[in-house]
Amino acid sequence: MSDIIDLTLVELVSKIKEKKISSKEIISAYVERCEKSKKLNTFITTDFENALIKANEFDKNPNYEKKLPGIPLAVKDLFCTKNLRTTAGSKILSNFIPTYESTVTENLWNEGSILLGKLNCDEFAMGSSNETSFYGKVQSPVGKNLVPGGSSGGSASALAGRLTPATIGTDTGGSIRQPASFTGTVGLKPTYGSCSRYGIVAFASSLDQAGPMTNDVKDCALLFEVMSSYDKKDSTSVNFKRSNYLKNLNSSIKGKKIGIPKEYRVNDMPKIIEDLWQKGINIIKDAGAKIVDISLPNTKYALPAYYIVAPAEASSNLARYDGVKYGFRSKGTNLIDMYEKTRSEGFGNEVKRRIMIGTYVLSSGYYDAYYLKAQKVRKLIKNDFDEVYKKVDAILTPSTPSSAFAIGEKTDDPVSMYLNDIFTVPINLAGLPAISIPSGHDPKGHPLGLQIIGKAFDEQNIFNIAYFMEQQINFKSKIKDWWI
Amino acid sequence: MDIVSKDNSEYLIIRKNNKYEVVIGLEVHAQVLSESKLFSSSSTKFGAEPNTQVSLVDSAFPGMLPVINEFCIKQAIKTGIGLNAKINKKSIFDRKNYFYPDLPQGYQISQYKNPIVGEGSVFLDLPSGEKKVGIERLHLEQDAGKSIHDVDPQNTLVDLNRSGVALMEIVSKPDLRSLEEVNAYIKKIRSIMRYLETCDGNMQEGSLRADVNVSVRKKGEKKLGTRCEIKNVNSIKFMQMAIDYEANRQVDVLEEGGKIDQETRLFDTKKNETRSMRSKEDAHDYRYFPDPDLLPLELTDDFINNLKNNIPELPDEKKKRFIEKFKLSAYEANILVSDIETSKYFEEVIKNSDVKISTNWITGELFALLNEKNLEITESPISAKHLSKLINLIKDGTISGKIAKSVFEIMAEGDKDPQKIIEEKGLKQESDPKELEKIVDKVVNENQDKVKEYKSGKEKLFGFFVGQIMKVSGGKANPQLVNKILKEKLK
Numbered sequence: 014m015s016d017i018i019d020l021t022l023v024e025l026v027s028k029i030k031e032k033k034i035s036s037k038e039i040i041s042a043y044v045e046r047c048e049k050s051k052k053l054n055t056f057i058t059t060d061f062e063n064a065l066i067k068a069n070e071f072d073k074n075p076n077y078e079k080k081l082p083g084i085p086l087a088v089k090d091l092f093c094t095k096n097l098r099t100t101a102g103s104k105i106l107s108n109f110i111p112t113y114e115s116t117v118t119e120n121l122w123n124e125g126s127i128l129l130g131k132l133n134c135d136e137f138a139m140g141s142s143n144e145t146s147f148y149g150k151v152q153s154p155v156g157k158n159l160v161p162g163g164s165s166g167g168s169a170s171a172l173a174g175r176l177t178p179a180t181i182g183t184d185t186g187g188s189i190r191q192p193a194s195f196t197g198t199v200g201l202k203p204t205y206g207s208c209s210r211y212g213i214v215a216f217a218s219s220l221d222q223a224g225p226m227t228n229d230v231k232d233c234a235l236l237f238e239v240m241s242s243y244d245k246k247d248s249t250s251v252n253f254k255r256s257n258y259l260k261n262l263n264s265s266i267k268g269k270k271i272g273i274p275k276e277y278r279v280n281d282m283p284k285i286i287e288d289l290w291q292k293g294i295n296i297i298k299d300a301g302a303k304i305v306d307i308s309l310p311n312t313k314y315a316l317p318a319y320y321i322v323a324p325a326e327a328s329s330n331l332a333r334y335d336g337v338k339y340g341f342r343s344k345g346t347n348l349i350d351m352y353e354k355t356r357s358e359g360f361g362n363e364v365k366r367r368i369m370i371g372t373y374v375l376s377s378g379y380y381d382a383y384y385l386k387a388q389k390v391r392k393l394i395k396n397d398f399d400e401v402y403k404k405v406d407a408i409l410t411p412s413t414p415s416s417a418f419a420i421g422e423k424t425d426d427p428v429s430m431y432l433n434d435i436f437t438v439p440i441n442l443a444g445l446p447a448i449s450i451p452s453g454h455d456p457k458g459h460p461l462g463l464q465i466i467g468k469a470f471d472e473q474n475i476f477n478i479a480y481f482m483e484q485q486i487n488f489k490s491k492i493k494d495w496w497i
Numbered sequence: 498m499d500i501v502s503k504d505n506s507e508y509l510i511i512r513k514n515n516k517y518e519v520v521i522g523l524e525v526h527a528q529v530l531s532e533s534k535l536f537s538s539s540s541t542k543f544g545a546e547p548n549t550q551v552s553l554v555d556s557a558f559p560g561m562l563p564v565i566n567e568f569c570i571k572q573a574i575k576t577g578i579g580l581n582a583k584i585n586k587k588s589i590f591d592r593k594n595y596f597y598p599d600l601p602q603g604y605q606i607s608q609y610k611n612p613i614v615g616e617g618s619v620f621l622d623l624p625s626g627e628k629k630v631g632i633e634r635l636h637l638e639q640d641a642g643k644s645i646h647d648v649d650p651q652n653t654l655v656d657l658n659r660s661g662v663a664l665m666e667i668v669s670k671p672d673l674r675s676l677e678e679v680n681a682y683i684k685k686i687r688s689i690m691r692y693l694e695t696c697d698g699n700m701q702e703g704s705l706r707a708d709v710n711v712s713v714r715k716k717g718e719k720k721l722g723t724r725c726e727i728k729n730v731n732s733i734k735f736m737q738m739a740i741d742y743e744a745n746r747q748v749d750v751l752e753e754g755g756k757i758d759q760e761t762r763l764f765d766t767k768k769n770e771t772r773s774m775r776s777k778e779d780a781h782d783y784r785y786f787p788d789p790d791l792l793p794l795e796l797t798d799d800f801i802n803n804l805k806n807n808i809p810e811l812p813d814e815k816k817k818r819f820i821e822k823f824k825l826s827a828y829e830a831n832i833l834v835s836d837i838e839t840s841k842y843f844e845e846v847i848k849n850s851d852v853k854i855s856t857n858w859i860t861g862e863l864f865a866l867l868n869e870k871n872l873e874i875t876e877s878p879i880s881a882k883h884l885s886k887l888i889n890l891i892k893d894g895t896i897s898g899k900i901a902k903s904v905f906e907i908m909a910e911g912d913k914d915p916q917k918i919i920e921e922k923g924l925k926q927e928s929d930p931k932e933l934e935k936i937v938d939k940v941v942n943e944n945q946d947k948v949k950e951y952k953s954g955k956e957k958l959f960g961f962f963v964g965q966i967m968k969v970s971g972g973k974a975n976p977q978l979v980n981k982i983l984k985e986k987l988k
Contacts, residue, residue: 093560106559113553115560212560219789247562248791326789329592332603333557337655348653352596375784384786
C-alpha cells in the first residue's frame with residue numbers, strides 16, 4: 014500500500030469513510046515509513062504502539078461522522094500531550110510528561126485523529142532552521158544538508174517527507190510559513206485568537222498562534238476547521254463564528270482586490286524571488302482580480318520591533334523553568350546555584366540569547382526606549398494594515414527572502430538568521446492570518462513560497478485565493494526518497 | 498529613653514531642641530474574600546493540607562494560562578466604592594518578574610501603572626475628631642506560595658496553597674502622623690471591607706498584612722523625608738512597634754548628622770527592631786510589563802453601577818443614622834458601628850427595646866463580658882433576642898437594674914431566657930404598694946432611734962432605710978416605690 018502515503022488528508026478521509034481503507038492500514042503505512050526515515054530526525058518522541066492500538070480500536074468501532082476518522086497525525090513537540098513526553102525541543106523539559114492535553118490537540122483527537130508522535134522543533138520555537146533543538150538538527154527531505162526551516166522544522170520535514178499526512182505547528186514570527194515555504198508545503202498562520210494557546214508551551218504569548226501545515230489548500234482548510242475553537246481557558250481566544258472552511262472553499266477570485274506592498278521589495282532581493290512574486294501577480298491579474306499597489310510604510314521597523322517584543326515575553330515566559338517544580342534540575346550548593354546551573358545546562362544558546370535580550374529590554378531605564386517603543390511600532394504596523402484593508406481584500410508577498418539554506422550556514426550569524434523572518438514577522442505583530450503556498454522552485458530545485466495575507470478572521474478569503482492560485486501554479490514536489 | 502509625646506493629636510519625637518514629625522503611609526494587603534483564586538478555580542480555604550489546593554495554573558505548568566475570576570474583580574470594585582475611590586474603567590494586569598521557589602511562574606501577576614481603583618479617601622474617628630486620609634490606589638495581585646524552612650534540615654519545602662490567591666493592595670497617601678492614627682486607619686479599612694464582605698480582615702490567618710512606609714521631618718517642614726519601607730507586618734501592635742522603633746532610628750541618624758538611605762527593612766518581632774533587608778541600589782528590577790496572556794480589563798458603566806447600587810450601608814453612613822435616628826453620642830455610635838457584627842447585634846436588640854438602655858448594656862456589660870472571655874460578638878453567649886428581653890424587663894419595672902445584673906450573669910453561662918431565670922429564682926421585682934408598705938413599716942418600726950435622728954435633721958439616714966428595706970426584700974423591692982412610700986412614712 015505504498016500509495017497511501019501519497020494521498021492527501023482529504024483523500025484519506027474520504028477513502029476511510031468509503032471503507033476502502035482501514036485506519037490500521039493507514040497508520041501501519043506511516044509507521045513503516047517513519048521507521049525508515051530516522052535520518053531526517055523529525056521525531057523527538059514516537060507513539061507508534063499506541064497509535065496502532067487506537068487504529069484497531071477505531072476499525073472495530075468506527076465513527077465516520079468525525080472529520081478526521083482514524084487519521085494519524087504527528088504534531089510539533091510544543092503541544093502538551095497527556096501522558097506523552099513534551100519537550101519543546103529543550104533539555105530543560107527532557108523528562109516532562111504532561112498530565113493534560115492542549116486544546117488544539119484535544120480538538121484533533123475529538124475529531125477522530127490519532128497521535129503518531131511528537132515532532133522536532135527549534136528549542137522553545139526559537140529559530141528559523143531547526144538547528145537549535147536539544148534533540149538534534151532536522152534534515153530537510155528537499156535535499157541533503159538543507160535546513161527545513163524553523164521553528165516548526167520537524168513538522169515541515171515530516172510532512173514533506175510524507176511521514177504524516179498533515180501536521181500542526183506554531184507560528185510566532187514565521188515558524189509555520191517559512192518552513193512550509195522551504196519544503197514546498199502549505200502552512201497557515203491563523204488570526205491571533207483563532208486557535209487556543211492553552212497547553213502550548215509559550216514562547217511569546219502575544220504573537221504565538223498554532224496553525225495547520227498540509228500538502229494542499231483543501232487539507233489546510235479542513236485541518237484549520239478542526240483546530241480552531243473558542244476556548245475559555247485562553248483569555249485571548251476570540252469567540253467568533255467559525256465556518257465550515259473546507260465546504261465553503263471556492264476558487265473564484267474574480268473582482269477581488271489584491272494588494273502588492275512596495276516595502277516588501279527589499280534591497281538585494283534575489284531575482285528568483287522577484288520573478289516568483291511577479292508570477293503570482295500575473296496569475297491574479299489573469300483571473301480578473303485587481304492588483305493594487307499599496308504601501309505599508311512601517312514594514313522596515315517590524316523586524317527590530319519583533320526582536321524586542323518576542324524576547325521580552327519569552328524572558329518572562331521561560332522563568333518558570335527553574336528546576337523547582339518539574340523538568341530538568343541540576344544539583345546546586347544553594348538555591349541560586351541550583352537556578353544558575355539548571356538554567357545554564359537546561360537551555361541552549363539561542364534560548365539564552367533571547368532571554369538575555371528580553372531581560373535587557375524590560376530592564377528599568379531601558380523599558381521606555383525598547384519595549385514601549387516596540388509596542389508603539391507594533392500599533393503603527395497594525396494601523397498600516399487597517400489602512401490598506403480599506404482598499405484591498407488581501408495582500409500578496411513572497412513568504413521568505415530566499416529558498417532553504419544549508420545546515421550550519423547561518424548558525425554563527427544570528428542577525429542573518431533573523432532576517433529570514435522579514436516577510437512573516439509583520440503579520441504576527443498585526444495579529445493577522447497569512448498562508449504560504451508552494452509556488453515554484455529555485456534553479457537548484459528548492460521550493461519557494463508565496464504568502465497571502467488576509468484581514469483578521471478572514472481565513473476563508475485567503476483559503477479561496479490560495480486554492481485558486483494552487484490550481485494555476487500546479488506545484489509538483491521534486492522530493493525523492495533519498496534518505497530511505 | 499526616648500521622649501515620645503503620645504497625646505492623640507501629636508506624635509512627636511523630641512531630641513534636644515528638635516521636634517520631629519513622623520510621616521506614615523501604609524500598603525495594606527487584603528486577601529479578597531472569594532471561594533477561588535484570582536486566575537484559577539482552586540479553593541482558597543485556610544488551613545488545608547499543603548499543596549492540596551493547587552491547580553496546573555497555580556503551579557505554572559507549561560502552556561497554562563491565567564483566566565480572570567470575575568468575582569474577585571467585583572470584590573475589588575466594591576472595596577473601591579467603599580473607599581470613596583475612582584473606579585478605573587480600564588486597568589491592566591502586569592507581570593512583576595523575580596525568581597523565588599514559592600513563585601511558580603517566575604513572575605507575580607499584579608497591576609502596576611493602571612490599577613483597577615484610583616484615588617479615594619477614608620475618615621478616621623479619633624478622640625480629637627475626624628481625620629480624612631487619602632487613598633492613592635487599590636490594585637489586584639496574586640499571592641505567592643509559602644516557603645517552609647524549618648521542617649526539613651536539608652531542604653526548603655514549598656506549599657503552593659496560597660499561590661494565586663487574590664490580594665487587594667490598598668495604598669494610602671502619606672497622611673498618617675501617629676500610632677493612634679495607624680490603629681484607627683487599619684481598623685477603618687478592615688471595618689469597611691467587613692461591611693462589604695470583600696475581606697474577612699483576619700490578621701491571624703494573614704488575610705490582612707501591611708507594608709509600612711515611615712519617614713521623619715522636623716516639625717514645620719513641608720518636604721517629606723526619605724522613607725524606609727518595613728515589609729510584611731501582620732498585626733497592628735507590630736506595626737506600631739515597628740514605626741516607633743523606625744522613626745526613632747531615623748531621628749537618631751539625622752541627629753548625628755547622617756542621612757536616611759531609602760531601603761526596605763524587616764521588623765524583627767522578637768528583638769523589637771527593624772533591620773535593613775536591601776538598599777535602593779540592591780532593589781529588584783522587577784521588569785514590569787503588561788501580561789500578554791490577559792487582555793486589558795475593561796468595565797462598563799452598567800457593571801460598575803450595578804455594584805454601586807448594591808453596596809450596603811457603610812460605617813460612616815450607619816454612624817450618621819445612629820446619631821440622628823437614635824440620638825446616640827458620636828462616641829457611642831462609633832463603638833457600635835466600627836464592627837459590622839456589633840452593629841447588627843445592636844440593631845437586633847433595639848428592634849423591640851429601649852435604645853438608651855440597650856446602648857448602655859451593650860457597650861457596658863456585654864462588651865465587658867466579651868472582653869473578659871475574649872470572644873467576638875458573633876460568639877456572644879447572650880443572644881440579641883435575650884438581651885432585648887432583659888432590657889424590656891428592666892424598662893417595665895419587672896426587675897431592677899441591680900437584679901438585672903445578676904440575671905445577666907446567669908444568662909452569660911448559657912444564653913438562658915431572662916424571663917425564665919427570673920421565674921425560677923423568684924427575682925421578680927416587688928411593686929405591690931401594699932406588700933412594700935409592710936416591709937417599710939417593719940423596717941421603720943425596728944429602727945425607731947434612727948427615725949428620731951432622721952427627723953431631727955440627719956437626712957443622710959434615708960439611704961440606711963432604703964438599704965434595710967432592700968435587704969429585707971431580698972433586693973426585689975421596686976426602688977422608686979420604696980422611695981415614695983418611705984418618704985411618706987418618715988414625714
